[in-house]
Amino acid sequence: MTPRDFPVLLRRRTATTAGAIILGLVALAFAWSADQASKLFEQMVAKAPYAPLVVTPAGLALLVYLTRRLAPMARGSGIPQVSAGSEDPRHAVVAGLISMKTAAFKFVATVAALLLGTSVGREGPTVQISAAIMAFMHRTLRIELSAAVVIAGGAAGVSAAFNTPLAGIAFAIEELAASYHQRLALLAMAAVMISGLVSLGIAGDYVYFGAVHEMLPLRASLMIAPVAGIVGGLTGGLFSKAVLGFGSTVAVPVAALRRKPVLLAALCGLLVALCGIATDGATWGAGYDVARQLVELHTQPLWFGPAKFFSTLVTMLSGVPGGIFAPSLATGAGVGNLLAWIFPGQPLGAVVLLGMIGYFVGVVRAPLTAVIIISEMTDSRAMVLPLLAAAIIADGVSALVCRERLYHALSKAFTLTSQQEKRHAEVKA
Numbered sequence: 001m002t003p004r005d006f007p008v009l010l011r012r013r014t015a016t017t018a019g020a021i022i023l024g025l026v027a028l029a030f031a032w033s034a035d036q037a038s039k040l041f042e043q044m045v046a047k048a049p050y051a052p053l054v055v056t057p058a059g060l061a062l063l064v065y066l067t068r069r070l071a072p073m074a075r076g077s078g079i080p081q082v083s084a085g086s087e088d089p090r091h092a093v094v095a096g097l098i099s100m101k102t103a104a105f106k107f108v109a110t111v112a113a114l115l116l117g118t119s120v121g122r123e124g125p126t127v128q129i130s131a132a133i134m135a136f137m138h139r140t141l142r143i144e145l146s147a148a149v150v151i152a153g154g155a156a157g158v159s160a161a162f163n164t165p166l167a168g169i170a171f172a173i174e175e176l177a178a179s180y181h182q183r184l185a186l187l188a189m190a191a192v193m194i195s196g197l198v199s200l201g202i203a204g205d206y207v208y209f210g211a212v213h214e215m216l217p218l219r220a221s222l223m224i225a226p227v228a229g230i231v232g233g234l235t236g237g238l239f240s241k242a243v244l245g246f247g248s249t250v251a252v253p254v255a256a257l258r259r260k261p262v263l264l265a266a267l268c269g270l271l272v273a274l275c276g277i278a279t280d281g282a283t284w285g286a287g288y289d290v291a292r293q294l295v296e297l298h299t300q301p302l303w304f305g306p307a308k309f310f311s312t313l314v315t316m317l318s319g320v321p322g323g324i325f326a327p328s329l330a331t332g333a334g335v336g337n338l339l340a341w342i343f344p345g346q347p348l349g350a351v352v353l354l355g356m357i358g359y360f361v362g363v364v365r366a367p368l369t370a371v372i373i374i375s376e377m378t379d380s381r382a383m384v385l386p387l388l389a390a391a392i393i394a395d396g397v398s399a400l401v402c403r404e405r406l407y408h409a410l411s412k413a414f415t416l417t418s419q420q421e422k423r424h425a426e427v428k429a
């Protein structure tokens with residue numbers, strides 16, 4: 001390194017460090033806001049149990065309308081946008097994939113979605129918001145954007161959202177960087193660690209899904225882990241196939257609904273409301289509370305898993321901004337509850353964890369990330385080997401059901417839109 005290179009290196013390190021700290025703080029504020037929104041919705045339902053029949057459809061329709069008008073790149077999870085944005089980072093900012101305007105709207109819209117009781121999570125949106133913050137800091141300090149910067153920003157969002165730095169690194173490798181061959185730079189990896197440590201230092205070592213200190217006997221693990229992997233892979237793969245099929249089918253009724261996104265959102269909102277009322281509120285929101293109850297040995301009705309599956313699917317099809325990480329983990333806990341019924345006499349919390357990881361991997365197809373997230377967020381390190389076995393099996397089974405990985409398939413639409421806008425801008429110029 002020559003003396004001339006030192007200012008650039010200093011600016012790059014400053015941008016990475018400052019960006020990681022800021023996005024860690026934003027992730028904490030996002031988590032707090034999301035929790036408060038869910039609590040406000042629960043208070044409304046307690047006072048007016050049937051209010052969601054009006055509030056959720058109307059609110060969801062309005063939210064989708066505003067998203068399409070004000071920040072179309074904010075719809076859905078946020079992870080596909082970051083994956084697509086990594087292909088051309090500079091244009092990704094201009095196109096809105098990782099712009100601060102989109103990030104701000106994503107923050108507000110996801111909180112609003114939780115205020116309506118929809119089955120969304122904040123983790124996917126945190127990935128997009130964090131990538132936007134990291135890109136903004138590098139542009140502000142006149143550092144050229146690269147795929148590594150965008151990927152690291154998004155992965156740092158996972159680290160901060162789940163309070164698990166190692167999960168952020170694993171997610172960067174498994175999901176966001178899966179389509180690229182370049183190595184992530186040391187500074188990019190540092191961003192993941194810094195953001196996670198900021199969250200850990202302020203929020204403490206929390207376990208959102210409760211603590212599991214039980215272990216399955218070896219014989220039980222050899223029976224239950226493969227079953228959890230197969231069942232989770234099948235159901236998670238079906239979720240992904242349903243989402244992608246809905247977006248690509250030429251069937252007249254579905255295609256007609258896709259052309260009327262606001263009406264589609266209203267119908268989806270009505271279904272979410274009906275499901276929530278029918279299940280006495282079990283399917284509202286991200287699903288942390290119900291999953292925690294299952295993990296901490298409080299049984300739930302066997303229908304919870306299928307009901308949460310339906311509510312999350314319908315919410316995602318509506319096009320509302322919001323993620324599927326937490327709802328998928330909650331659905332997986334419901335799958336584990338069903339497995340516990342099949343394997344009576346085994347520790348409920350341990351079986352629930354296997355169902356949780358099987359379904360979660362079936363949806364997101366990131367087994368290493370899933371093992372780290374679940375073992376860290378449930379303090380169940382003694383279950384790592386059964387969890388890993390179930391995750392690997394679920395990944396393989398899901399691939400048989402749905403060949404395309406969900407986030408990668410969804411990113412194609414954003415990549416195509418971004419390329420079209422780029423060509424349009426070049427023609428105008």
